[in-house]
Amino acid sequence: xxxxxxxxxxxxxxxxxxxxxxxxxxxxxxxxxxxxxxxxxxxxxxxxxxxxxxxxxxxxxxxxxxxxxxxxxxxxxxxxxxxxxxxxxxxxxxxxxxxxxxxxxxxxxxxxxxxx
Amino acid sequence: xxxxxxxxxxxxxxxxxxxxxxxxxxxxxxxxxxxxxxxxxxxxxxxxxxxxxxxxxxxxxxxxxxxxxxxxxxxxxxxxxxxxxxxxxxxxxxxxxxxxxxxxxxxxxxx
Numbered sequence: 001x002x003x004x005x006x007x008x009x010x011x012x013x014x015x016x017x018x019x020x021x022x023x024x025x026x027x028x029x030x031x032x033x034x035x036x037x038x039x040x041x042x043x044x045x046x047x048x049x050x051x052x053x054x055x056x057x058x059x060x061x062x063x064x065x066x067x068x069x070x071x072x073x074x075x076x077x078x079x080x081x082x083x084x085x086x087x088x089x090x091x092x093x094x095x096x097x098x099x100x101x102x103x104x105x106x107x108x109x110x111x112x113x114x115x116x
Numbered sequence: 117x118x119x120x121x122x123x124x125x126x127x128x129x130x131x132x133x134x135x136x137x138x139x140x141x142x143x144x145x146x147x148x149x150x151x152x153x154x155x156x157x158x159x160x161x162x163x164x165x166x167x168x169x170x171x172x173x174x175x176x177x178x179x180x181x182x183x184x185x186x187x188x189x190x191x192x193x194x195x196x197x198x199x200x201x202x203x204x205x206x207x208x209x210x211x212x213x214x215x216x217x218x219x220x221x222x223x224x225x226x227x
Binding site for chain 2: 004040041042043044045091092093099101102103104105106107108109110112
C-alpha cells in the first residue's frame with residue numbers, strides 16, 4: 001500500500017505527558033498537512049509543510065504543539081504537557097504541489113489520542 | 117460567519133439519487149469547491165472538485181451555479197456503503213488556514 005500512513009493508530013496517555021506522532025506521506029508528495037478532528041466535527045487545520053519548510057500554522061495552535069518535517073519526507077507532530085482537551089483524532093494528509101485552493105489531499109487513517 | 121453550510125444529516129434509500137447542497141456565500145474568485153467523504157475511524161477521501169458549471173467522475177457529479185455561492189454533490193444510485201459524512205471544502209484567504217471542513221453532512225442510506 002503506497003498511501004499515507006500514520007503511527008501509532010491509537011495512543012493513550014496521562015495528562016502532562018508528551019506524545020509524538022509520525023506521518024509518512026505518499027512518496028512523491030511534497031506537501032504535508034496536519035489536522036485535528038474531534039467527535040462530530042470536521043477536520044481542523046493545524047499546520048502544513050512544503051517539503052521541509054513549515055509554511056503555515058493555525059492561529060489556534062497552542063505553543064505546546066510542534067511539528068517537523070526534517071528531510072521533506074516523513075513528519076512528526078509533538079504535543080507537550082498534554083491536556084484532556086487534546087483528546088482527538090490527529091490526521092495527516094499529503095498532496096502534490098499545486099495551487100492550494102485546488103489541492104487534492106490524501107489522508108492517512110489518523111492517530112486517535114486519549115488523554116486521561 | 118460560517119464559510120460553508122451543509123445539512124447536518126440526510127436519509128435516503130438504496131438505488132436512489134442523493135443530492136447534498138453546500139452554501140458558500142463568500143467564495144472568492146480563485147477558490148475551488150472540493151468534496152470529501154469520510155467513514156468512521158478513517159481519514160477523509162477525495163470525491164470530486166470543481167470551479168464552475170458541472171463536473172462528473174466515476175463516483176459523483178458536482179453542480180455549481182453561475183454565481184458559485186452554492187454547490188450540489190450528486191451521488192447516483194446510492195448503496196449502503198455510501199453511508200458516511202460528506203464535507204464541502206472551500207478555500208478562503210488563499211492559504212491552508214482557510215481550508216475549513218465544517219461539520220459535514222451525515223448521509224444514512226437504508227435498505
